[in-house]
Amino acid sequence: MRKITVLGLTTAGVFLLATTALVLAGLNDKLAPADVIVVPGNTIMPDGTPSPRLQARLDVALKQFQEHRAPRILVSGATGKEGFDEAASMARYLQSRGVPASAILEDNQGWTTDATARNTALLMRAHGWKTAMVATQYFHVPRFRLALARAGIAVSGNVHAPYFELRDLYSIPRETAGYAVYYSFHH
Template sequence: MRWIIGTAVAGAAALTLCAGLIVADGLTDEVRPSDVAVVLGSKVNPDGTPSPRLAARLGRALELYRAGVTPRILVSGGTGIEGVPEGTAMKRWLVSQGVPDAAVIVDDQGVDTRATARNATALMRAHDLRSAIVVSQYFHIPRTRLAFAQEGLPGVGSAHPDYFEPRDLYAIAREVPGYASYLLR
Protein backbone atom coordinates (compact mmCIF):
# COMPACT_ATOMS: atom_id res chain seq x y z
CA MET A 1 0.00 0.00 0.00
CA ARG A 2 2.85 2.40 0.80
CA TRP A 3 4.35 1.70 -2.60
CA ILE A 4 1.08 2.63 -4.31
CA ILE A 5 0.76 5.85 -2.31
CA GLY A 6 4.42 6.69 -2.88
CA THR A 7 4.10 6.09 -6.59
CA ALA A 8 0.95 8.22 -6.77
CA VAL A 9 2.61 11.06 -4.86
CA ALA A 10 5.72 10.88 -7.05
CA GLY A 11 3.57 10.85 -10.20
CA ALA A 12 1.54 13.84 -9.02
CA ALA A 13 4.74 15.71 -8.16
CA ALA A 14 6.22 14.97 -11.59
CA LEU A 15 3.06 16.14 -13.37
CA THR A 16 2.96 19.30 -11.26
CA LEU A 17 6.62 20.03 -12.04
CA CYS A 18 6.07 19.47 -15.77
CA ALA A 19 2.99 21.68 -15.74
CA GLY A 20 4.93 24.40 -13.91
CA LEU A 21 7.73 24.27 -16.49
CA ILE A 22 5.22 24.50 -19.34
CA VAL A 23 3.52 27.52 -17.75
CA ALA A 24 6.82 29.26 -16.96
CA ASP A 25 8.09 28.73 -20.50
CA GLY A 26 4.82 29.86 -22.06
CA LEU A 27 4.63 33.02 -19.97
CA THR A 28 8.16 33.99 -21.05
CA ASP A 29 7.63 35.73 -24.37
CA GLU A 30 10.46 35.72 -26.88
CA VAL A 31 9.59 38.70 -29.05
CA ARG A 32 12.12 39.72 -31.66
CA PRO A 33 11.87 41.07 -35.19
CA SER A 34 10.54 38.25 -37.37
CA ASP A 35 9.16 37.82 -40.86
CA VAL A 36 5.73 36.69 -39.65
CA ALA A 37 3.53 36.20 -36.60
CA VAL A 38 1.70 32.86 -36.71
CA VAL A 39 -1.60 32.96 -34.85
CA LEU A 40 -3.07 29.60 -33.90
CA GLY A 41 -6.81 29.25 -34.18
CA SER A 42 -9.45 28.86 -31.55
CA LYS A 43 -13.22 29.00 -31.47
CA VAL A 44 -15.03 31.27 -33.90
CA ASN A 45 -18.61 32.20 -33.07
CA PRO A 46 -21.38 31.14 -35.49
CA ASP A 47 -21.62 34.75 -36.72
CA GLY A 48 -17.95 34.64 -37.77
CA THR A 49 -16.59 36.77 -34.92
CA PRO A 50 -13.68 35.47 -32.87
CA SER A 51 -14.31 34.11 -29.39
CA PRO A 52 -12.75 36.20 -26.58
CA ARG A 53 -9.76 33.81 -26.44
CA LEU A 54 -9.17 34.07 -30.19
CA ALA A 55 -9.71 37.84 -30.16
CA ALA A 56 -6.99 38.08 -27.49
CA ARG A 57 -4.58 36.13 -29.70
CA LEU A 58 -5.40 38.31 -32.69
CA GLY A 59 -5.00 41.43 -30.58
CA ARG A 60 -1.52 40.29 -29.53
CA ALA A 61 -0.54 39.67 -33.16
CA LEU A 62 -1.95 43.08 -34.07
CA GLU A 63 0.27 44.66 -31.39
CA LEU A 64 3.32 42.95 -32.89
CA TYR A 65 2.35 44.09 -36.38
CA ARG A 66 1.71 47.69 -35.34
CA ALA A 67 4.99 47.80 -33.41
CA GLY A 68 6.84 46.75 -36.56
CA VAL A 69 8.01 43.47 -35.03
CA THR A 70 6.39 41.46 -37.84
CA PRO A 71 5.35 42.79 -41.26
CA ARG A 72 3.11 39.78 -41.97
CA ILE A 73 0.60 37.71 -40.01
CA LEU A 74 -0.22 34.09 -40.80
CA VAL A 75 -3.52 32.89 -39.33
CA SER A 76 -4.12 29.17 -39.04
CA GLY A 77 -7.09 27.11 -37.92
CA GLY A 78 -9.67 24.60 -39.00
CA THR A 79 -13.43 24.72 -39.21
CA GLY A 80 -15.19 23.97 -35.93
CA ILE A 81 -18.74 22.84 -35.28
CA GLU A 82 -19.82 26.43 -35.84
CA GLY A 83 -19.08 25.93 -39.55
CA VAL A 84 -16.84 28.99 -39.93
CA PRO A 85 -13.24 28.55 -41.19
CA GLU A 86 -11.05 29.99 -38.41
CA GLY A 87 -8.30 31.34 -40.67
CA THR A 88 -10.76 33.22 -42.85
CA ALA A 89 -12.53 34.68 -39.81
CA MET A 90 -9.21 35.71 -38.27
CA LYS A 91 -8.14 37.47 -41.46
CA ARG A 92 -11.47 39.29 -41.63
CA TRP A 93 -10.95 40.55 -38.05
CA LEU A 94 -7.37 41.69 -38.71
CA VAL A 95 -8.35 43.51 -41.91
CA SER A 96 -11.19 45.22 -40.00
CA GLN A 97 -8.52 46.49 -37.60
CA GLY A 98 -6.52 48.09 -40.41
CA VAL A 99 -4.09 45.34 -41.38
CA PRO A 100 -3.75 45.32 -45.19
CA ASP A 101 -5.28 42.29 -46.88
CA ALA A 102 -1.93 41.45 -48.51
CA ALA A 103 -0.19 41.32 -45.11
CA VAL A 104 -2.31 38.38 -43.90
CA ILE A 105 -1.71 34.79 -45.02
CA VAL A 106 -4.54 32.31 -44.37
CA ASP A 107 -4.36 28.61 -43.57
CA ASP A 108 -7.84 27.13 -43.06
CA GLN A 109 -6.42 23.59 -42.78
CA GLY A 110 -4.66 24.06 -39.42
CA VAL A 111 -6.92 21.58 -37.65
CA ASP A 112 -4.46 20.99 -34.82
CA THR A 113 -1.08 22.22 -33.61
CA ARG A 114 0.94 19.83 -35.75
CA ALA A 115 -1.07 20.68 -38.89
CA THR A 116 -0.59 24.38 -38.20
CA ALA A 117 3.18 23.92 -37.84
CA ARG A 118 3.36 21.84 -41.02
CA ASN A 119 1.16 24.17 -43.06
CA ALA A 120 2.71 27.36 -41.73
CA THR A 121 6.27 26.27 -42.48
CA ALA A 122 5.23 25.32 -46.03
CA LEU A 123 3.46 28.68 -46.50
CA MET A 124 6.46 30.49 -45.06
CA ARG A 125 8.77 28.79 -47.56
CA ALA A 126 6.38 29.67 -50.40
CA HIS A 127 6.43 33.33 -49.32
CA ASP A 128 10.20 33.37 -48.63
CA LEU A 129 9.66 33.96 -44.89
CA ARG A 130 12.36 32.56 -42.62
CA SER A 131 11.54 33.61 -39.05
CA ALA A 132 8.37 33.50 -36.99
CA ILE A 133 6.76 34.33 -33.69
CA VAL A 134 3.97 31.99 -32.64
CA VAL A 135 0.98 33.55 -30.91
CA SER A 136 -1.21 31.37 -28.73
CA GLN A 137 -2.22 30.91 -25.09
CA TYR A 138 0.75 30.67 -22.73
CA PHE A 139 0.21 26.99 -21.93
CA HIS A 140 0.15 26.12 -25.65
CA ILE A 141 3.38 27.91 -26.60
CA PRO A 142 5.93 25.18 -25.65
CA ARG A 143 4.18 22.44 -27.66
CA THR A 144 3.69 24.81 -30.59
CA ARG A 145 7.36 25.75 -30.66
CA LEU A 146 8.29 22.07 -30.48
CA ALA A 147 6.00 21.30 -33.43
CA PHE A 148 7.62 24.07 -35.48
CA ALA A 149 11.10 22.77 -34.65
CA GLN A 150 10.02 19.28 -35.72
CA GLU A 151 8.83 20.76 -39.02
CA GLY A 152 12.26 22.27 -39.64
CA LEU A 153 11.84 25.75 -38.17
CA PRO A 154 13.77 25.89 -34.87
CA GLY A 155 14.23 29.04 -32.84
CA VAL A 156 10.69 30.30 -33.27
CA GLY A 157 9.83 33.25 -31.02
CA SER A 158 6.67 33.45 -28.99
CA ALA A 159 4.07 35.86 -27.65
CA HIS A 160 1.00 35.17 -25.58
CA PRO A 161 -2.01 37.40 -24.96
CA ASP A 162 -2.84 38.54 -21.45
CA TYR A 163 -6.01 36.47 -21.39
CA PHE A 164 -6.63 34.01 -18.61
CA GLU A 165 -9.73 32.01 -17.69
CA PRO A 166 -10.60 29.19 -15.28
CA ARG A 167 -10.52 26.54 -18.00
CA ASP A 168 -6.77 27.19 -18.32
CA LEU A 169 -6.29 24.76 -15.43
CA TYR A 170 -7.74 21.94 -17.52
CA ALA A 171 -5.74 23.07 -20.54
CA ILE A 172 -2.48 23.12 -18.57
CA ALA A 173 -3.11 19.58 -17.31
CA ARG A 174 -3.84 18.50 -20.89
CA GLU A 175 -0.61 20.05 -22.20
CA VAL A 176 1.61 17.77 -20.09
CA PRO A 177 0.70 14.57 -21.98
CA GLY A 178 0.25 16.63 -25.17
CA TYR A 179 3.82 17.92 -24.99
CA ALA A 180 5.13 14.46 -24.13
CA SER A 181 3.36 12.93 -27.14
CA TYR A 182 4.88 15.55 -29.45
CA LEU A 183 8.30 15.04 -27.88
CA LEU A 184 8.09 11.30 -28.50
CA ARG A 185 7.03 11.78 -32.11
Protein backbone atom coordinates in the same frame (compact mmCIF):
# COMPACT_ATOMS: atom_id res chain seq x y z
CA MET B 1 1.20 -0.58 -0.68
CA ARG B 2 3.43 2.21 0.59
CA LYS B 3 5.69 1.90 -2.49
CA ILE B 4 2.73 2.58 -4.80
CA THR B 5 1.76 5.67 -2.82
CA VAL B 6 5.30 7.04 -3.00
CA LEU B 7 5.43 6.35 -6.74
CA GLY B 8 2.04 7.99 -7.21
CA LEU B 9 3.13 11.07 -5.30
CA THR B 10 6.41 11.24 -7.18
CA THR B 11 4.60 11.03 -10.51
CA ALA B 12 2.14 13.71 -9.39
CA GLY B 13 5.06 15.86 -8.22
CA VAL B 14 6.89 15.49 -11.52
CA PHE B 15 3.70 16.29 -13.44
CA LEU B 16 3.14 19.38 -11.29
CA LEU B 17 6.72 20.56 -11.85
CA ALA B 18 6.41 19.94 -15.59
CA THR B 19 3.12 21.83 -15.64
CA THR B 20 4.65 24.76 -13.75
CA ALA B 21 7.60 24.82 -16.16
CA LEU B 22 5.24 24.76 -19.14
CA VAL B 23 3.12 27.61 -17.80
CA LEU B 24 6.16 29.74 -16.94
CA ALA B 25 7.65 29.11 -20.39
CA GLY B 26 4.36 30.15 -22.00
CA LEU B 27 4.03 33.28 -19.88
CA ASN B 28 7.61 34.29 -20.61
CA ASP B 29 7.24 36.33 -23.80
CA LYS B 30 10.25 36.37 -26.05
CA LEU B 31 10.19 39.41 -28.33
CA ALA B 32 12.33 39.04 -31.42
CA PRO B 33 12.02 39.99 -35.07
CA ALA B 34 10.44 37.37 -37.30
CA ASP B 35 9.43 36.94 -40.94
CA VAL B 36 5.90 36.04 -39.89
CA ILE B 37 3.69 35.90 -36.79
CA VAL B 38 1.70 32.66 -36.60
CA VAL B 39 -1.69 32.61 -34.85
CA PRO B 40 -3.42 29.23 -34.48
CA GLY B 41 -7.21 29.20 -34.73
CA ASN B 42 -9.82 28.69 -32.04
CA THR B 43 -13.55 29.05 -31.53
CA ILE B 44 -15.58 31.38 -33.74
CA MET B 45 -18.77 32.84 -32.24
CA PRO B 46 -22.21 32.16 -33.79
CA ASP B 47 -22.08 35.62 -35.40
CA GLY B 48 -18.87 34.68 -37.24
CA THR B 49 -16.48 36.74 -35.11
CA PRO B 50 -13.55 35.30 -33.16
CA SER B 51 -14.27 34.23 -29.57
CA PRO B 52 -12.78 36.42 -26.80
CA ARG B 53 -10.02 33.80 -26.40
CA LEU B 54 -9.15 34.01 -30.09
CA GLN B 55 -9.46 37.82 -30.15
CA ALA B 56 -6.88 37.95 -27.36
CA ARG B 57 -4.46 35.91 -29.54
CA LEU B 58 -5.11 38.15 -32.54
CA ASP B 59 -4.70 41.34 -30.47
CA VAL B 60 -1.31 40.25 -29.16
CA ALA B 61 -0.23 39.36 -32.73
CA LEU B 62 -1.55 42.72 -33.93
CA LYS B 63 0.54 44.53 -31.32
CA GLN B 64 3.71 42.76 -32.55
CA PHE B 65 2.81 43.65 -36.14
CA GLN B 66 2.24 47.30 -35.20
CA GLU B 67 5.59 47.34 -33.38
CA HIS B 68 7.21 46.11 -36.62
CA ARG B 69 8.50 42.84 -35.18
CA ALA B 70 7.15 41.05 -38.28
CA PRO B 71 5.82 42.31 -41.63
CA ARG B 72 3.00 39.74 -41.88
CA ILE B 73 0.64 37.54 -39.90
CA LEU B 74 -0.33 33.97 -40.76
CA VAL B 75 -3.72 32.92 -39.39
CA SER B 76 -4.33 29.20 -39.30
CA GLY B 77 -7.52 27.36 -38.55
CA ALA B 78 -10.13 25.09 -40.00
CA THR B 79 -13.88 25.13 -40.34
CA GLY B 80 -15.10 24.42 -36.82
CA LYS B 81 -18.34 22.80 -35.72
CA GLU B 82 -19.92 26.26 -35.83
CA GLY B 83 -19.47 26.13 -39.62
CA PHE B 84 -17.12 29.08 -39.94
CA ASP B 85 -13.71 29.21 -41.61
CA GLU B 86 -11.57 30.25 -38.63
CA ALA B 87 -8.76 31.65 -40.78
CA ALA B 88 -11.17 33.86 -42.77
CA SER B 89 -12.79 35.17 -39.59
CA MET B 90 -9.34 35.86 -38.09
CA ALA B 91 -8.22 37.67 -41.25
CA ARG B 92 -11.36 39.85 -41.23
CA TYR B 93 -10.76 40.72 -37.58
CA LEU B 94 -7.17 41.81 -38.30
CA GLN B 95 -8.22 43.80 -41.39
CA SER B 96 -10.89 45.61 -39.37
CA ARG B 97 -8.03 46.70 -37.08
CA GLY B 98 -5.89 48.10 -39.85
CA VAL B 99 -3.75 45.18 -41.02
CA PRO B 100 -3.58 45.32 -44.84
CA ALA B 101 -4.92 42.21 -46.60
CA SER B 102 -1.52 41.88 -48.32
CA ALA B 103 0.10 41.32 -44.90
CA ILE B 104 -2.23 38.45 -43.93
CA LEU B 105 -1.85 34.83 -44.99
CA GLU B 106 -4.70 32.38 -44.43
CA ASP B 107 -4.27 28.67 -43.82
CA ASN B 108 -7.73 27.12 -43.63
CA GLN B 109 -6.40 23.57 -43.22
CA GLY B 110 -5.09 24.09 -39.70
CA TRP B 111 -7.14 21.32 -38.07
CA THR B 112 -4.52 20.57 -35.40
CA THR B 113 -1.35 22.07 -33.96
CA ASP B 114 0.55 19.60 -36.14
CA ALA B 115 -1.30 20.56 -39.32
CA THR B 116 -0.80 24.27 -38.62
CA ALA B 117 2.93 23.69 -38.12
CA ARG B 118 3.28 21.67 -41.33
CA ASN B 119 1.26 24.17 -43.39
CA THR B 120 3.19 27.09 -41.92
CA ALA B 121 6.48 25.39 -42.84
CA LEU B 122 5.31 24.82 -46.44
CA LEU B 123 4.15 28.44 -46.84
CA MET B 124 7.33 29.80 -45.28
CA ARG B 125 9.59 27.68 -47.45
CA ALA B 126 7.63 28.70 -50.56
CA HIS B 127 8.25 32.37 -49.72
CA GLY B 128 11.81 31.91 -48.47
CA TRP B 129 10.93 33.03 -44.93
CA LYS B 130 13.07 31.68 -42.12
CA THR B 131 11.72 32.79 -38.76
CA ALA B 132 8.34 32.71 -37.07
CA MET B 133 6.91 34.28 -33.94
CA VAL B 134 4.20 32.38 -32.11
CA ALA B 135 1.08 34.11 -30.71
CA THR B 136 -1.27 31.88 -28.73
CA GLN B 137 -2.53 31.02 -25.22
CA TYR B 138 0.34 30.76 -22.71
CA PHE B 139 -0.29 27.06 -22.07
CA HIS B 140 -0.16 26.31 -25.82
CA VAL B 141 3.09 28.22 -26.51
CA PRO B 142 5.57 25.39 -25.67
CA ARG B 143 3.81 22.69 -27.74
CA PHE B 144 3.24 25.05 -30.66
CA ARG B 145 6.92 26.10 -30.61
CA LEU B 146 7.91 22.42 -30.53
CA ALA B 147 5.58 21.56 -33.44
CA LEU B 148 7.02 24.38 -35.58
CA ALA B 149 10.60 23.44 -34.70
CA ARG B 150 9.81 19.83 -35.69
CA ALA B 151 8.48 21.12 -39.02
CA GLY B 152 11.83 22.83 -39.59
CA ILE B 153 10.87 26.39 -38.62
CA ALA B 154 13.15 28.61 -36.56
CA VAL B 155 10.90 30.08 -33.86
CA SER B 156 12.48 33.42 -33.00
CA GLY B 157 9.93 34.57 -30.46
CA ASN B 158 6.63 34.01 -28.73
CA VAL B 159 3.89 36.12 -27.17
CA HIS B 160 0.91 34.94 -25.15
CA ALA B 161 -2.64 36.21 -25.17
CA PRO B 162 -3.32 37.93 -21.83
CA TYR B 163 -6.53 36.02 -21.43
CA PHE B 164 -7.25 33.72 -18.51
CA GLU B 165 -10.36 31.66 -17.90
CA LEU B 166 -11.52 28.85 -15.68
CA ARG B 167 -11.16 26.47 -18.62
CA ASP B 168 -7.38 26.91 -18.34
CA LEU B 169 -7.47 24.59 -15.31
CA TYR B 170 -8.46 21.84 -17.74
CA SER B 171 -6.28 23.03 -20.63
CA ILE B 172 -3.02 23.33 -18.67
CA PRO B 173 -2.67 19.70 -17.52
CA ARG B 174 -3.90 18.60 -20.95
CA GLU B 175 -1.08 20.57 -22.58
CA THR B 176 1.49 19.08 -20.18
CA ALA B 177 0.37 15.59 -21.17
CA GLY B 178 0.14 16.68 -24.82
CA TYR B 179 3.66 18.05 -24.79
CA ALA B 180 5.02 14.84 -23.24
CA VAL B 181 3.24 12.67 -25.81
CA TYR B 182 4.31 14.98 -28.59
CA TYR B 183 7.88 14.95 -27.44
CA SER B 184 7.99 11.15 -27.09
CA PHE B 185 6.21 10.02 -30.24
CA HIS B 186 7.09 12.59 -32.86
CA HIS B 187 10.85 12.06 -32.96
